Amino acid sequence: MEALTKAQILDTALQLATASSWEQLRLCDIASALNCPLSALYQQISTKDQLADAWFDRADQQMLSHCYQGRSASERLYLAISSWLNALAPYQQQTGQMLLYKLEPGHVHLQAAALLRISATVQWLREAAALSASGLARIGQELALSALFVGVFVHWLNDRSDGQQQTLQLLQRKLSAGDKLGLWR
Known part of the structure; x- marks a missing residue:
C-alpha cells in the first residue's frame, strides 16, 4: 500500500x-x-484538529500562489483575501463546523491555537500584499487587518449569496475605509 x-x-x-x-x-x-x-x-495527522489546520493551510497556499504586483495595496489585499476565501468555498459549511468545533468550551487549547493561526494568516496577507509599514504603523496595520480579516471571514461563513458577493462587497468597503485612514501601506 x-x-x-x-x-x-x-x-x-x-x-x-x-x-x-x-x-x-x-x-x-x-x-x-x-x-x-x-x-x-x-503518520500524517494525529488529531482531527490537524485536519482543520491542513484545510486552512491549503487556503494560505492558494492565497500565496498568486502574484498581486502592479496594483494598489488595497487591491492586493482584496485579491489575497478573496483568493483565501475562494479556496475554502467548496466546503463553506464544513469550514464553519470546524470553527465551531474549535470554539467548544472544553477546547481552550484549540481556541488559543486559533488565535495564533489568525495571526499567521494575517502575516501572510501582509506579505502577499507587500505591505511595508513598520513600527507603530505596522502594529496598527496588523490590528486593523486582523479585525478586518476576522469580520469578513465570519460574514463569509454565513453568506449564501451567489459567489459570496455580499462578503466581497463588505471586504471592499472595509478596505476602502482602511485606505481613507492610510492603513494599507
Whole structure:
C-alpha cells in the first residue's frame, strides 16, 4: 500500500463531513473510507484538529500562489483575501463546523491555537500584499487587518449569496475605509 498523503486524508475527511458533519466525523471513519489502518493516518495527522489546520493551510497556499504586483495595496489585499476565501468555498459549511468545533468550551487549547493561526494568516496577507509599514504603523496595520480579516471571514461563513458577493462587497468597503485612514501601506 502506498503511503497516504495529508491531502488525501483531508479530501476524504471533507467528503465524509459533507455527508454528515464535522462534529460526527471520526478518524476511524476516514481510515475505513481510505481502506487503511488508523496507524497510516497517524503518520500524517494525529488529531482531527490537524485536519482543520491542513484545510486552512491549503487556503494560505492558494492565497500565496498568486502574484498581486502592479496594483494598489488595497487591491492586493482584496485579491489575497478573496483568493483565501475562494479556496475554502467548496466546503463553506464544513469550514464553519470546524470553527465551531474549535470554539467548544472544553477546547481552550484549540481556541488559543486559533488565535495564533489568525495571526499567521494575517502575516501572510501582509506579505502577499507587500505591505511595508513598520513600527507603530505596522502594529496598527496588523490590528486593523486582523479585525478586518476576522469580520469578513465570519460574514463569509454565513453568506449564501451567489459567489459570496455580499462578503466581497463588505471586504471592499472595509478596505476602502482602511485606505481613507492610510492603513494599507
